[in-house]
Amino acid sequence: MIFSKLPSRFFVFAVGLTSILSMSVAQAEYGLNMTEGVTPISRELYSLHMIIMGICVVIGIVVFAAMTWSVIHHRKSKGAQAASFHESTTVEVVWTVVPLLILIGIAISATGTLLDLEDAKTDADITLHVTGIQWKWRYTYIDEDVSFISNLVQSSRDVISDPTDNENYLLEVDEPVVLPINKKVRFLFHSDDVIHSWWVPELAVKRDSVPGFISDSWAVFEEPGTYRGQCAELCGKDHGFMPIVVEAVTESEYRQWLASKKSEAEAATASAEQEWSMQDLLARGETVYQANCSACHGPTGAGIPGTFPAMTGNPIVIGDAAGNINIVVNGKAGTALSAFKGQLNDVDIAAVFTLTHSG
Numbered sequence: 001m002i003f004s005k006l007p008s009r010f011f012v013f014a015v016g017l018t019s020i021l022s023m024s025v026a027q028a029e030y031g032l033n034m035t036e037g038v039t040p041i042s043r044e045l046y047s048l049h050m051i052i053m054g055i056c057v058v059i060g061i062v063v064f065a066a067m068t069w070s071v072i073h074h075r076k077s078k079g080a081q082a083a084s085f086h087e088s089t090t091v092e093v094v095w096t097v098v099p100l101l102i103l104i105g106i107a108i109s110a111t112g113t114l115l116d117l118e119d120a121k122t123d124a125d126i127t128l129h130v131t132g133i134q135w136k137w138r139y140t141y142i143d144e145d146v147s148f149i150s151n152l153v154q155s156s157r158d159v160i161s162d163p164t165d166n167e168n169y170l171l172e173v174d175e176p177v178v179l180p181i182n183k184k185v186r187f188l189f190h191s192d193d194v195i196h197s198w199w200v201p202e203l204a205v206k207r208d209s210v211p212g213f214i215s216d217s218w219a220v221f222e223e224p225g226t227y228r229g230q231c232a233e234l235c236g237k238d239h240g241f242m243p244i245v246v247e248a249v250t251e252s253e254y255r256q257w258l259a260s261k262k263s264e265a266e267a268a269t270a271s272a273e274q275e276w277s278m279q280d281l282l283a284r285g286e287t288v289y290q291a292n293c294s295a296c297h298g299p300t301g302a303g304i305p306g307t308f309p310a311m312t313g314n315p316i317v318i319g320d321a322a323g324n325i326n327i328v329v330n331g332k333a334g335t336a337l338s339a340f341k342g343q344l345n346d347v348d349i350a351a352v353f354t355l356t357h358s359g
C-alpha cells in the first residue's frame, strides 16, 4: 500500500527541504526577498511587490487551510459522504466576485506604478545612451560629447582560475558610469550585436538592449553611492563578464568628472600626433588588447581553434598592414568581430596593431 512508503518519502522530503532552507541562510547575501533599492521608483516597485505578495500569502493560507480542514474532517475512513447538491448560484457568484475584487484592487495599486515606470521622458535632466556590445557596455552622454566603453576590470580577469578574496569579482569595471544625484536620468538602451540586458537591481532597472530598437527607463539617485549590476540576457561566451558599475555623486563632482573625461579625450586625440617609442606603444597595445581583444583571441593571442582565429602567426595579422587595420577598424559584418572605430581611439588602434603585427 502507498502509505507504507510514506514515512521514508516524507523523511527524504523533509531532509531536502531543510537543506535547501539552510543553504539559503548560509548564502544570506542573496537574500530571499527582492531588494528595496535606492530610487523612488524602486521603492514603489518594492511596496507593490510586498502588497501583492501579502495578498498571495493570505489567499494561500485560506485555500490550504480550507483544503487541509476538509481532507481531515471529511475523510473516507470517517465515513464521509459527498454532498449531492449541484449548481449553487451563491457559491458561483462568490467565487467570481471575490477574485474579481482582488484583481481590481491589484490593478488599481499597480497602474500608477507602471505608468510612472514607463515615463522616462517627462522632465528628464540627463540622457544616457547605453549600448550593449559583446561583451562590454558603451555609455554615451547625449548633449555632453562624452562617450566611453566600460570593460570588466583586469583584476577580475587575472584571477579567473582562483577568485577567492577578490573583492567585487566580476562586478568591477575599468570605467564606471558616473551620474549626479537628484537629477532624473533617462537611459536609452540599444545593442550593436545581440540582445543584452542592462540590469542594476538597486535601481529597479532591467531593460533589454536590442539591436535596431531603442527602449528606455529612468532613475533618480537620492544618495551618493556605488551600484552594481550585470548583463541579464544570455549573450554569448562572455555574458557573465560584462558587469555594470554606476556611481552616483554630487552635482559638482559630476561636473568635474565630465570635464576630466573631456580633457582625457582631447589628450588621447593629441597623443596621436606625438612620437611614440616602440616600447611605449607595445605596452599600451598590451593593455588595449587584454581589455578589448583577449575575450575572443585569448590572453596570449592563441585564439580558440574553430571559433576565434589566433593572432600569433596569423598571416592576416602579420601580413599586409592595411588589411589588418581595416579589419580592426571596420569589423567584419556577419562575424563576432565588431568595428572598433567607435570604441578605440587612433592611438589605441595603432598600439594594438603594433602589438599583434609584431607577432
Ligand SMILES: [Cu+2]
Pocket (backbone or CB within 6 Å): 132, 135, 195, 196, 197, 231, 232, 233, 234, 235, 239, 242
Ligand atoms: Cu550581454
